[in-house]
Amino acid sequence: MINPSANGWIDKFFAENQDNFLDFQQNTLSFYEDCRSTGFIYGYVVRYQLQNQIDTSKWSYDEITKVGFLNTLFSIYNIEKSDVSKEDFINAVYQFYKIIQPENLNFIKKLLPEGSYSSRLEKIIDDRIQTNNNTISKNFSHIITNALLFIDILAFEHYLKKQELPTDYLKNIESDCIKIVSLALKIKERKSKYDELLVKLFENSIRYTKFNTIENIELAEIKIIRHTSLLERLYLLDIAQMALWCDEKLELNEQHFLEKLSQDLDLNKIILDKSEKEIYDFIEKYKSEIPFFNYSNPIKHFYDQANKNVTKLIIRNKDRLTKEIKESGELMQLLAKSATKDLSKDEKKKIKKQLLDICKTIPSLTIFLLPGGSLLLPILIKFIPQLLPSAFNENLED
Structure with missing residues (x-):
C-alpha cells in the first residue's frame, strides 16, 4: 500500500504499477480526453490513468491529487518519449522544475543534499499542490484550489518538445x-x-x-x-x-x-x-x-473536511495508534470513559497532552501539532472508541 505522505512513495508507485500504465500510442487527443474523465482537468481527481485503479479510500484528498499529478506527468512523458524509463522521467521532471521554480529547488537541495531525484520530486509535487498558505486556511476554503494545475502539464509538454521553456x-x-x-x-x-x-x-x-x-x-x-x-x-x-x-x-x-x-x-x-x-x-x-x-458555513466546512481527513488518518494508523494508547494506562481509561460520558475540562487537557505525545511518534498524525490542531481533538475522541478493546463497548457484550 502506497502512503503518499511518507518518503519513498514515488518509487513505490512505479514499483507497484510498472505494468499498469495506460499506453495512449502517442495520441494526444486520446490522452487529454482520458485525463478529462479522471477529473484532473477540472481540479478534482476521481481516478488515475491506470489499467487497474489504486485503492484510495484511506488517502486524504491532497494525497489523491499528488498521485494523480505524478501519473499525468508520466502519461505525457510517455507520449513524447518513445524510450521510457522511470529514472529518465524523474530526471526530466526534476530538470523541468529547476527551470520554473529555481528558488524552491535550491531550498530542497539544501534540505535533501544527498536525496535522490525521486525524493526531491516528492517535495516539489507536495509544494505544487499546496496553493493555500497553510492547512487551516485550506480547510476553511469552500473550493478546490488546483483548477489550474494542468498548466504544469502543458509547460512540461512544451519543455519535452523544445528542450527549453520560455520565461514567459x-x-x-x-x-x-x-x-x-x-x-x-x-x-x-x-x-x-x-x-x-x-x-x-x-x-x-x-x-x-x-x-x-x-x-x-x-x-x-x-x-x-x-x-x-x-x-x-x-x-x-x-x-x-x-x-x-x-x-x-x-x-x-x-x-x-x-x-x-x-x-x-x-x-x-x-x-x-x-x-x-x-x-x-x-x-x-x-x-x-x-x-x-457544496457551499456551506465556513466553520461547518472546516469541521466536515477535518472530520474526513482525521478519520482516514486514524483508520490508516489504527494498529499503531491502538498499541500506543494501550501503553498509556491513564489515557486508556479516559478514552474509555469518553465513550459513555462527557469528560471534564481537566480530563480533556490530559487527553490532549498525552495524545500530542503519541502523535509525535506517528508522523501522519502531526496535523494535531499544527496551530489550531486542538480543534480536531473532539473528532479524534469521537472515533477513538472504535479502536478500543471490545470490553469497553457494552453493545458488543454477549
Missing part, C-alpha cells in the same frame, strides 16, 4: 486562462452564487498573475494564435466550459461564445460537443463530492 510561457498561458474566464463570466446572462466562488477558485489557483475580472475585454484581444499545442487549445476550451457550466445551462449567447472560441482555437464541432457533454456528465456524477458545488 507560464505567465502567458495562465493569463489567457484568466482572460477567458473573465470573458465567459461577463457574457453570462444568469448570475449564480457559484460565479463568486469561481473567482475565488482561480484566485487561489494562480501563481504567476493576478486575477482581475476584466470588464472590457473582447475575445479578439486574447492572443489565441500563440497556443499552437493541441493540449493548450483543448484546455482553454474546457476552462471556458468550467466558467459557463456553473448555472447548469448554456444560454444562446453562451453557446455562440463557445462556438466562436472553438473556431479561433481551430477545434471542430465534434470536439466542442464532446467537451460540453463530458463536463456535464462529470459534474452530474460527482457534484455531491466536489467542494465547489
